[in-house]
Amino acid sequence: MSIYSGKDLLKTLWAWGCSLKLAIYIATAATLLIMGGSLIMHKHPEVFGPIDQMLMRDWLQGAWRRAPQLVWWIPASGFCLILFAINTFCCLIDWLIRIRSRWRKTGEYLIHSGFIFLTVAYSWNAVDGFRTGPHPIYPGEEFNLEQMPDYKIKLESFTPQLSETGRPLDMFNEVSLWQGDTELKRAQIRINHPLTFEGLVILPTSFGRSLNGFRFHMPGKGMIDLTGGSVLALPNGGTFQALSLLPHVVKSRNGQIIPAGDQVRNPAMEVLINYPDGRDWHGWYVLRERIPQPMVEAGLFIRPVEPIMKTYSLITINRDPGSSVALIGAIFMCLGVFLAFFSFYAKRARGDRPEY
Amino acid sequence: MFKTLLILLFFVYFFSVLGYLLNLFIPRLWFVKCSLLLVSSGVVLQTALLGWRWWEAGYLPVTNLFSTLFFFSWSLALIYLYFELRYRIRATGLFVMLMNLILLGSAIPREAQVAPLIPSLDTPLFTLHILFSFAGYAFFAMAFSIGVLYLIQNKRQTTHLPDKNLLKRINEEAIFLGFGLFTICMITGSIWAYIAWGYWFSWNIKSIWSCLVWIFYAGMCHAKFIRRWQGSVYAWLSIAGFAVVLFTYLGIGLLLESNHPLE
Ligand code: HEM
Numbered sequence: 185m186s187i188y189s190g191k192d193l194l195k196t197l198w199a200w201g202c203s204l205k206l207a208i209y210i211a212t213a214a215t216l217l218i219m220g221g222s223l224i225m226h227k228h229p230e231v232f233g234p235i236d237q238m239l240m241r242d243w244l245q246g247a248w249r250r251a252p253q254l255v256w257w258i259p260a261s262g263f264c265l266i267l268f269a270i271n272t273f274c275c276l277i278d279w280l281i282r283i284r285s286r287w288r289k290t291g292e293y294l295i296h297s298g299f300i301f302l303t304v305a306y307s308w309n310a311v312d313g314f315r316t317g318p319h320p321i322y323p324g325e326e327f328n329l330e331q332m333p334d335y336k337i338k339l340e341s342f343t344p345q346l347s348e349t350g351r352p353l354d355m356f357n358e359v360s361l362w363q364g365d366t367e368l369k370r371a372q373i374r375i376n377h378p379l380t381f382e383g384l385v386i387l388p389t390s391f392g393r394s395l396n397g398f399r400f401h402m403p404g405k406g407m408i409d410l411t412g413g414s415v416l417a418l419p420n421g422g423t424f425q426a427l428s429l430l431p432h433v434v435k436s437r438n439g440q441i442i443p444a445g446d447q448v449r450n451p452a453m454e455v456l457i458n459y460p461d462g463r464d465w466h467g468w469y470v471l472r473e474r475i476p477q478p479m480v481e482a483g484l485f486i487r488p489v490e491p492i493m494k495t496y497s498l499i500t501i502n503r504d505p506g507s508s509v510a511l512i513g514a515i516f517m518c519l520g521v522f523l524a525f526f527s528f529y530a531k532r533a534r535g536d537r538p539e540y
Numbered sequence: 541m542f543k544t545l546l547i548l549l550f551f552v553y554f555f556s557v558l559g560y561l562l563n564l565f566i567p568r569l570w571f572v573k574c575s576l577l578l579v580s581s582g583v584v585l586q587t588a589l590l591g592w593r594w595w596e597a598g599y600l601p602v603t604n605l606f607s608t609l610f611f612f613s614w615s616l617a618l619i620y621l622y623f624e625l626r627y628r629i630r631a632t633g634l635f636v637m638l639m640n641l642i643l644l645g646s647a648i649p650r651e652a653q654v655a656p657l658i659p660s661l662d663t664p665l666f667t668l669h670i671l672f673s674f675a676g677y678a679f680f681a682m683a684f685s686i687g688v689l690y691l692i693q694n695k696r697q698t699t700h701l702p703d704k705n706l707l708k709r710i711n712e713e714a715i716f717l718g719f720g721l722f723t724i725c726m727i728t729g730s731i732w733a734y735i736a737w738g739y740w741f742s743w744n745i746k747s748i749w750s751c752l753v754w755i756f757y758a759g760m761c762h763a764k765f766i767r768r769w770q771g772s773v774y775a776w777l778s779i780a781g782f783a784v785v786l787f788t789y790l791g792i793g794l795l796l797e798s799n800h801p802l803e
Contacts, residue, residue: 204762204765204766205766207762208759208762208763208766211755211758211759212759214755215752215755215756215759218748218751218752219752222745222748222749222752225743225745225748226745232743235743236737236739236742236743236744295723299758306741309739315738315739353659354659374659375659375660375662375736376659376660376662376663376665376732376735376736377735378735378738385734385735385738385739387735387736387737387738500737500738501738502738502739504738504739504740507734507740510730510740514727514730514731517723517727518723518724518727521720521721521723521724524716524720525717525720528713528716528717532709
């Protein structure tokens with residue numbers, strides 16, 4: 185192969201790279217693939233349901249193993265769009281080389297560069313970063329970010345906003361982001377107001393309530409609140425401990441307690457009693473049933489009154505490392521549109537292409 | 541009261557269409573002038589109605605099918621006026637305003653009540669997203685109408701319609717402006733998605749089809765540079781593009797289900 189043919193090959197490749205027709209063909213292929221694919225997607229929520237909740241790389245790996253015939257169009261159209269972006273990049277370079285005579289197209293080429301930035305940003309986000317949540321976090325609690333070991337999120341306080349009819353309207357979360365012992369950022373997050381930090385987005389998704397304890401009536405003492413970990417001194421010495429609480433349990437045939445859900449329906453308390461004579465008893469008190477004999481023996485005649493609920497916030501934490509690149513692309517595109525609108529009429533007045 | 545004024549608006553546009561239609565059979569400048577006056581008054585009335593609803597709701601009311609049809613119709617009438625005043629396209633109004641009449645006609649029987657804005661839509665990004673999306677759609681609808689007229693003119697060569705070359709120019713302009721505005725719609729939508737969901741592109745069917753609309757019209761901005769595609773091919777593409785727009789705007793909501801915030 186001579187040096188000339190090598191040069192020719194490069195020239196041909198460059199001509200292909202800058203070919204408008206090729207760009208249109210690639211864009212048409214991508215469009216048709218996505219059109220068909222979107223309908224497949226719509227019909228198969230079992231495969232495509234979690235697509236936004238995961239990194240594209242992770243989702244695609246799993247979905248490909250399960251149903252390659254349903255998802256092949258995503259890498260195929262992604263490939264077309266990357267080719268299209270390369271094509272756009274070649275056109276941009278071609279323009280930059282001739283910018284002295286073609287500066288009037290700055291608006292159009294800002295739009296082109298915007299598209300390249302967006303493609304790079306999406307591709308980057310598809311393989312790097314993470315998406316997690318929604319995680320239930322209670323006010324005052326911390327949440328360690330598994331994907332960024334030294335980082336944690338603290339939910340300082342949480343106030344749900346409800347309508348008069350009790351419909352959830354918004355959720356006000358006072359959140360701080362920490363790296364080790366250094367507070368990086370603090371913000372009140374609510375709908376449409378996330379905390380953002382270097383590609384991290386922390387946003388409230390929803391909230392819920394879970395069983396935190398129970399209020400009991402104790403003859404002679406009045407109302408007492410017992411939560412997991414509460415300790416009571418027994419009237420005739422010894423201690424009573426509420427080890428944990430379950431909102432709903434069922435009993436197996438041999439009397440074993442089995443957790444059966446998060447709704448408060450048949451709550452049970454895990455109990456440890458240390459009697460004054462040194463004996464102890466470890467067992468369950470199902471609140472809808474009679475008090476277990478060992479509790480009666482200890483003189484504990486408590487009667488359940490109402491559950492004590494605790495509100496938690498559901499928080500989603502995502503990291504898209506390419507989000508700032510996407511923002512640059514968006515700014516380029518907006519500027520480009522603005523300039524192109526003016527230059528469009530100026531070019532027409534000058535009789536530029538395609539007004540032959 | 542609002543519904544009464546809406547019906548009045550419908551008849552204002554209806555008589556403008558009638559004027560354009562009469563002009564087609566009995567060409568008189570008077571008919572066209574009357575129609576233009578009617579369209580202008582219609583736009584003023586519709587702007588006032590939109591302003592009223594906006595003031596009453598406290599936000600740009602574009603959250604249900606009635607409001608979007610109404611807003612789409614307003615954008616289309618406004619854009620038609622822009623092209624009419626700029627190029628004096630006259631008889632072209634018949635087709636564009638007929639389409640406007642269909643939009644308004646399908647809005648009238650629907651529930652016009654403005655509901656309180658849900659917090660997830662309570663952001664200026666939402667207003668901008670919708671504003672630019674319907675401005676873009678209206679330009680694409682204009683391009684569709686002009687495309688159809690181009691094809692008719694190509695066959696008939698009638699003096700009742702503007703010259704083929706002018707139609708081609710207007711079509712290209714409408715596509716270019718529509719694409720630009722739709723680009724801003726996509727950008728504001730992506731930023732909104734980022735602050736609402738934590739990612740700027742969601743794989744829901746409405747977002748995917750909006751991207752398809754965007755890619756399609758980006759392609760059309762280039763197709764005019766290909767000599768063989770100028771004229772008829774371009775006109776056909778404007779028609780096909782509008783079919784994609786209609787599917788994205790109405791088809792998905794009516795035929796399929798989406799988790800896009802406006803579905
Ligand atoms: C999604 C990607 C793209 C977008 C959004 C885009 C957008 C645009 C826009 C809005 C215009 C202005 C059209 C007008 O003046 O009416 C334009 C012009 C142009 N684009 Fe693209 N384009 C893209 C991809 C490409 C690619 C891949 C190429 C090259 C292969 C290309 C080459 C051109 C050329 C040569 C012009 C004409 C500039 C001139 O001389 O007026 N574009 N593009």
